[in-house]
Amino acid sequence: MRDLATEFEAERGRLLAVAYRMLGSRGEAEDAVQETWLRYAAALADPAARAEIRHLGAWLTTACARICLDVLRSARVRREAYPGQWLPEPVVTPLDQGPRIDGFAPDPAERAVRTDQVGTALMVVLERLTPEQRVAFVLHDVFAVPFPRIAEALGTTDAAARQLASRARRAVQAPDAPRDTADPAEQRRVVAAFVAAVESGDLDALVRVLAPGVVLIGDSGGHFPAARRPVVGVDAVARFVLGLFGRAGRYGATLRARPVLVDGALGMQMEMVYSDGRPLRLVAALAVDGGRVTGIFHQLNPEKLRDVPPLGADDGWPPRW
Incomplete structure (x- = not known):
C-alpha cells in the first residue's frame, strides 16, 4: 500500500523552495505546499486523476505552481496598498549550517540555468515581473523545469511560456537591477x-x-x-x-x-x-x-x-x- 505522506514529504523541501521563490513569503509558501498536499491526496482518491500522475515530482511542481500563480495575482493588489517599500520575508540561516535549511535556501543543483543571481537581490527584481513571468522564470531559470511542463502550469503554449521566461530574464538582467553574483x-x-x-x-x-x-x-x-x-x-x-x-x-x-x-x-x-x-x-x-x-x-x-x-x-x- 502506498504511503502518501512519505512520498509527499520526500518532495516537500523542493516544493517549499519553489513556492518561496515565487511568493517571497515563508508563510504563503508553506500554505501553498499544504494546498498542494490536499490536491495530491484528492487526486489519488480519484482513479481518473490518479492515472495522470506519471511522475510525482513533476505533477506536484505543476500543482504548486498553479496555486502560487493564484496567490501572486491576488498579492499584487495587497502589495499596492503596502505601507512603504516591500521586501520578501528573509530566510535566515546560521553560517555553520551551510546553504540549505528547510528546503528554502538555494542548493547549487537548484541554482539558475541562465542567471547566476542569488539572494534577496533576485527576489526584489522578481517583484517587477507579472505573475505569469515570475512563475515561468522561477520554474525554468531557477529550477530547470522544461517548458512543456511550465506551459501546462500556466495553461498556455510552449512558445508563450518561452516568451514569458525570456521577458522575465531581460528584466532580471536590466542595467538598473542590483546584481548579486559573488562567491x-x-x-x-x-x-x-x-x-x-x-x-x-x-x-x-x-x-x-x-x-x-x-x-x-x-x-x-x-x-x-x-x-x-x-x-x-x-x-x-x-x-x-x-x-x-x-x-x-x-x-x-x-x-x-x-x-x-x-x-x-x-x-x-x-x-x-x-x-x-x-x-x-x-x-x-x-x-x-x-x-x-x-x-x-x-x-x-x-x-x-x-x-x-x-x-x-x-x-x-x-x-x-
Missing part, C-alpha cells in the same frame, strides 16, 4: 570591508566599497520610520547608512550583530537596543557583484521577522567572523 569568499571580503567602514564612520572607505548604482531598500511595514523610496547612488546610500548608525550612537543605542546567510547569501542579523529598552531588530541582506556592494536590503518589519531566532549573549558589534 562566498568574495561576499565575506566585501561585507567585512563594508562593516569596517561603517564601524569607523569613514565615508570615503564606505564609498569605495559601494557600486556606482547601489540601491538601498528598507521595509518597516509602517512600524518604524523608513525611507519610502529606494535610496540610489553611492553618495546618497553612504550618507544614509552612516547617518543610520550615527543616530543610534547619539540616542545611546546598544548595537549587536551576527553574520548569517540571508536567502542563501551573506548578510547580517542586527539589533539596536535604545537606552529606554526599546529594541529594533533587522536583517540586512547585501548584494555583491564585481567586488562591491550593489544592493542593501533592510528588513525591519517585525511581522516578517517572527521566525528569525534571537541574537545570543555573545553577539556584539562589530560582528565576529
Whole structure:
C-alpha cells in the first residue's frame, strides 16, 4: 500500500523552495505546499486523476505552481496598498549550517540555468515581473523545469511560456537591477570591508566599497520610520547608512550583530537596543557583484521577522567572523 505522506514529504523541501521563490513569503509558501498536499491526496482518491500522475515530482511542481500563480495575482493588489517599500520575508540561516535549511535556501543543483543571481537581490527584481513571468522564470531559470511542463502550469503554449521566461530574464538582467553574483569568499571580503567602514564612520572607505548604482531598500511595514523610496547612488546610500548608525550612537543605542546567510547569501542579523529598552531588530541582506556592494536590503518589519531566532549573549558589534 502506498504511503502518501512519505512520498509527499520526500518532495516537500523542493516544493517549499519553489513556492518561496515565487511568493517571497515563508508563510504563503508553506500554505501553498499544504494546498498542494490536499490536491495530491484528492487526486489519488480519484482513479481518473490518479492515472495522470506519471511522475510525482513533476505533477506536484505543476500543482504548486498553479496555486502560487493564484496567490501572486491576488498579492499584487495587497502589495499596492503596502505601507512603504516591500521586501520578501528573509530566510535566515546560521553560517555553520551551510546553504540549505528547510528546503528554502538555494542548493547549487537548484541554482539558475541562465542567471547566476542569488539572494534577496533576485527576489526584489522578481517583484517587477507579472505573475505569469515570475512563475515561468522561477520554474525554468531557477529550477530547470522544461517548458512543456511550465506551459501546462500556466495553461498556455510552449512558445508563450518561452516568451514569458525570456521577458522575465531581460528584466532580471536590466542595467538598473542590483546584481548579486559573488562567491562566498568574495561576499565575506566585501561585507567585512563594508562593516569596517561603517564601524569607523569613514565615508570615503564606505564609498569605495559601494557600486556606482547601489540601491538601498528598507521595509518597516509602517512600524518604524523608513525611507519610502529606494535610496540610489553611492553618495546618497553612504550618507544614509552612516547617518543610520550615527543616530543610534547619539540616542545611546546598544548595537549587536551576527553574520548569517540571508536567502542563501551573506548578510547580517542586527539589533539596536535604545537606552529606554526599546529594541529594533533587522536583517540586512547585501548584494555583491564585481567586488562591491550593489544592493542593501533592510528588513525591519517585525511581522516578517517572527521566525528569525534571537541574537545570543555573545553577539556584539562589530560582528565576529
